[in-house]
Amino acid sequence: VMTVRIVEYFYVIYMNSGSGYIGHSMISKGGIAGTVADLRIILRDALLCGATAMICAHNHPSGNLKPSEQDIRLTRKLKEAGDLMDVKLLDHILLGDQLCNDFYSFADQGVVF
Numbered sequence: 628v629m630t631v632r633i634v635e636y637f638y639v640i641y642m643n644s645g646s647g648y649i650g651h652s653m654i655s656k657g658g659i660a661g662t663v664a665d666l667r668i669i670l671r672d673a674l675l676c677g678a679t680a681m682i683c684a685h686n687h688p689s690g691n692l693k694p695s696e697q698d699i700r701l702t703r704k705l706k707e708a709g710d711l712m713d714v715k716l717l718d719h720i721l722l723g724d725q726l727c728n729d730f731y732s733f734a735d736q737g738v739v740f
Contacts, residue, residue: 635662637685639669641678642717649676659688661697666704673714680715681705686722692731694721694738702739716740 635657641649652672655662662685673681683705694702702719709716719739723729734740 633688634658635660635686635688637662637664637683639672640682640684641673641676642680642682643677644679646680649678664701666701666708669705670708670712670714673709674712678714680717681709682718682720683716684720684722690723690729692721692723692729694731694733699738702733706739 635655637654637657638651639654640651643649652669654664654669654672657663664683664685669681669683672678683702698719698721702716705719706716718732718734720733721731723731
């Protein structure tokens with residue numbers, strides 16, 4: 628069953644020191660033009676589950692894979708805050724289409740990392 632993503636969702640995958648999956652969390656569900664990802668909630672969840680690494684992902688319902696200034700700022704803040712808490716941000720992925728075939732990876736592009 629395919630879920631149509633016409634609004635933005637922000638998820639985080641949490642991992643242990645061996646890059647093993649611990650769990651994931653839906654941080655927010657927004658509107659067509661955006662969603663709010665609260666840095667404090669993301670890091671709280673990382674600390675509560677004992678994560679040492681995380682991958683963030685959110686979709687762009689428009690299909691536009693170009694990161695917004697907000698996306699870039701949030702990614703920088705997540706990396707900096709994660710570094711302070713010893714929780715490494717491995718990537719922030721933008722998903723472009725309904726089937727998640729198109730994506731933008733901050734890590735692959737060398738942005739912020």
